[in-house]
Amino acid sequence: MKKVNTVRFGEIEVDEDKIVHFAKGIPAFEDEHEFLIIPYDEESPFVFLQSLTTPDLAFLMTMPFIFFPDYEFRIDDATQKALKLETNDDMLVYVLLVIPNGKVEDITANLLAPVIINKHTMQAQQVVLERSKYQTKHRLFPVKKEGK
Numbered sequence: 374m375k376k377v378n379t380v381r382f383g384e385i386e387v388d389e390d391k392i393v394h395f396a397k398g399i400p401a402f403e404d405e406h407e408f409l410i411i412p413y414d415e416e417s418p419f420v421f422l423q424s425l426t427t428p429d430l431a432f433l434m435t436m437p438f439i440f441f442p443d444y445e446f447r448i449d450d451a452t453q454k455a456l457k458l459e460t461n462d463d464m465l466v467y468v469l470l471v472i473p474n475g476k477v478e479d480i481t482a483n484l485l486a487p488v489i490i491n492k493h494t495m496q497a498q499q500v501v502l503e504r505s506k507y508q509t510k511h512r513l514f515p516v517k518k519e520g521k
Contacts, residue, residue, distance in 0.1 A: 379429075380428045380429040390495070393495050396455070441482070465492050466488070468487050487500055
């Protein structure tokens with residue numbers, strides 16, 4: 374176990390085999406290589422991807438299939454090889470979320486660049502999908518119509 378300080382969660386103890394390793398970092402955060410996935414709460418579909426080196430860096434994520442059941446994509450051979458993915462059962466898929474102006478009802482998911490984790494080795498990579506129909510901002514919740 375190692376202790377890590379975080380802004381959001383205070384000091385936490387981290388089990389070494391739960392650390393998610395990004396060999397190349399995350400786009401725009403290339404120097405960040407070790408993270409921990411922390412559930413928002415027991416009932417929530419949301420998790421935080423907390424940096425183990427930068428206390429105030431945590432990304433909100435969710436598994437895309439909860440909100441987008443038809444979500445599908447192909448991972449290129451280089452990524453499969455780098456992450457040692459043999460089957461679909463080897464991986465966990467998350468997408469990063471953005472809460473514009475702090476409005477939860479306006480949360481968007483980046484379906485263009487999922488975070489792929491080998492659940493056995495905990496090696497991970499954010500993959501930018503090529504020739505994809507997805508964008509960086511897909512609403513999780515439909516827009517509410519005025520007066521309804």
